[in-house]
Amino acid sequence: MKKVGFVDIKSKSADILSGNIYVFAGGPGNYKLESVTEYSSDHPLSLNTSDISDFTLSLPVRLLNFRVLNLPFSEREKLQKIVPFELGGLILEHADNVVFDVVVLGQSGDRFDVLVTYTEKAVLQKMLSALSSANVDPLIVTSIELQVSVSGGVDGLATRLVTHEDLTQDERIAAALNELRDPTLNMRTGTLARTRETEKVKKKLKRTVALLIALALLINSYLIFEILTAKSEASAVKKELRTLYTAVFPAEKRITDELYQMKSHIKETKEKGDVLVGVRPLQLLLELSQKTPRGVVFNEIGFDRGLVTLKGEATSMNEIDGAKARLSEFLGDMSVSDIRPSAGDKTLFTMVAKGRR
């Protein structure tokens, strides 16, 4: 369950702060009072603040200053911009030295009565520092006494603000609950705004940015390394290709594509070999004599430029198939054609093979 603290300052001066801290538990709009602890900036705080998620500070009206302005608009953003200039002519302090917030009191015609609540920055800073030493860092700085005064309407507001009657404890707690639900004002703005959350976000953002840069650098470095490695390896392979080629053709000077030139040389040599070597039937005759199955007789054998033609006869088709299978062991792309019966119950056939395997 979420816990929130409400620091209700009652002291008459900003030098020594005193009052109560109400601790509420629950959710927004459903807070229940859990404890009331006395607070004084003179004494250490007896309250454990570690489980309290946020604090709201309420200042007594006697520590605040007020001006009522009659302005032609009531939008908060516009008011925040225009009030410093209006305030500059009304107060003794320089407008930059004060921290303020506005409450629209009411409308008369097309103009609005705006209550400007302000205090010196130094005074508020001093109070915040005192609270900070007690480990209390309020998110909102408001005033329950102002809330009660404003709720009485515009009439007699000035009197109520000056002669504000002391509220009972219960009234203060009820007003504190109202403030938690809907703060009357928040003077913790501008240079005094709480930056804890923003700092946290900034820190996270910085870490994210650093990680993103590191990730991008890592990926880029890896890719560059890959490219360099591949290029260097490719260069080594190219050198090896050249070495391999020049080892075979040391006299060749013009080398553009080793593989293409090698294929060209092989083709040339093969053609030369075909011309000079011709056909070699001896080895084939030997293999034919060893592998031809019984029942198959060859009547005619021809060798012509890598093409071997075998014409023969067999007693059955099975023998032709057997012969084809056995001869295919050493002859490539063998085909059987021209199968026809002959006299003597035999089958004539022609086998053609594309040279030796």
Place this chain on the structure above:
Amino acid sequence: MKRNLSRDKVLAFIILGLFILIVPLLMTARSASKELDTLKAKQKELASLSREYRTLKENVDFVEQRPSLSQIHGVANALDTISSSLGIKGKIKSVKTVTTREVAGSMTEESAEVLIEKVTLNELVNLFYRIGDAPMILSMKRVSMKKSFENPEVLDVTMTLAIFTKK
């Protein structure tokens, strides 16, 4: 504030730039890797082809380095020399010169159609052996052998024989 904003912008541009840079680098890396793969495949093929080339070259060189006997002129003369000790001289029915041409730059090829009748398989094997082992560049271009019509125990052989002489 303004300074912070411009610093943030610069930082955002740097991050964006670094991430954008990944794309061309990735493409270059892929292309480099592809090139390397191609080169490796080429290297493998070249190694295999160079072995094939050496074998081919050895075979061709072996044939080319045979002495070209000056006293032998033409296929008929060469066949006469080879077959003299085989006892098949009488079975060589005809030797018809088909063509004479220049080959492989520095050689002359003379081919002839040879008809041999009624040779036994043993005589034919001996003839083929002698041709292959001849002391000159003698090559069989085409060989056709079939059983003799008159006597199926012997063979009639037709072959195209070529002799190469160096210029």
